[in-house]
Amino acid sequence: MKKVNVILFSEFELLDATGPIEIFSRLADYQVTCFSENGGLITSAQGVQLQTTPFLTIDPRGILLIPGGKGTRRLVDNDQYLSQLKQLSIEAEYVLTVCTGAALLAKTGLLNNQRATTNKLAFSWVKSVNQNVKWVEQARWVVSRNIYTSSGVSAGMDMVLGFIADRHDQQLAKQVAREIEYNWHEDPDVDPFAITE
């Protein structure tokens, strides 16, 4: 079984996490678990509470998924949290971020000199968190070595389908998209939400 370790924190963006979870769960050989620093119920920015298991119990050798959301604005200043996230990211086989989840990963330094993207409506803030990242302003998602970063909220689903296409094949990704009746935006370089001035 391939492990998908989803990192939740107070005021995470619900769909950033649950869109990818829905997709990964459709694959027979992937096992999704929600984690948080101390375990227990975690409240999303939408007020929905999800049950989690503490970081201590993670087997980090798998796919680490980091959602965005309001909560990231606080966590970029929490060094203790970031050092744990950095360690989990180093040990993960792949790291996937959605939306402003990229700000957390950027703050660990692991995106330095790498190409990455994030939510277009929060772009300038995320960019300000770490200017040593090669931020891509027009991309639905970006792959850089073993790190996938996606644009805002729904883009996380497109990215995870892209991840499945890369690891398995395009047909499997298309089949999952069909199962959830999702119009997969297949091209990572076409970004209808990029802010062009």
Added chain:
Amino acid sequence: MKKVNVILFSEFELLDATGPIEIFSRLADYQVTCFSENGGLITSAQGVQLQTTPFLTIDPRGILLIPGGKGTRRLVDNDQYLSQLKQLSIEAEYVLTVCTGAALLAKTGLLNNQRATTNKLAFSWVKSVNQNVKWVEQARWVVSRNIYTSSGVSAGMDMVLGFIADRHDQQLAKQVAREIEYNWHEDPDVDPFAITE
């Protein structure tokens, strides 16, 4: 505040519920709460656990959202559950179903002689639950009086954006779609996932 009462049950489909919740939560005057028959943690078909409040505490005058998922296969035979759901649906201002959530509402009889749709991959099963419903085989979502029924999983997001367009205006729906960087499938009558033989 407009209340959005989301009904969860064991093995509900995660994105059926969380896609609409993400969208409704972006509107300042809507308040989303998750309910279940007895309250407590409810496990989705994906193994994710969400906290809920018991049916007893619902103020049903609002929007009732019924997701689909494997759990519906069991609940269509649970008369006690269905009679509670029927009462909540009668008292609701609007009832919205996603995917096989339509099977539950159909079984209450409230869709009799009404047009409705559901997941295209589960269509024949849902149809068999109640043949007195005017099942629409090609539709992203269907509006019939105060009842909205959507096709599978992701279609729930399109339907909720359509609901917002109907109640408020198209521009607000488009703005929310842009905020979550979602390519809204705007036309309820165009269904790329209909099974045409």
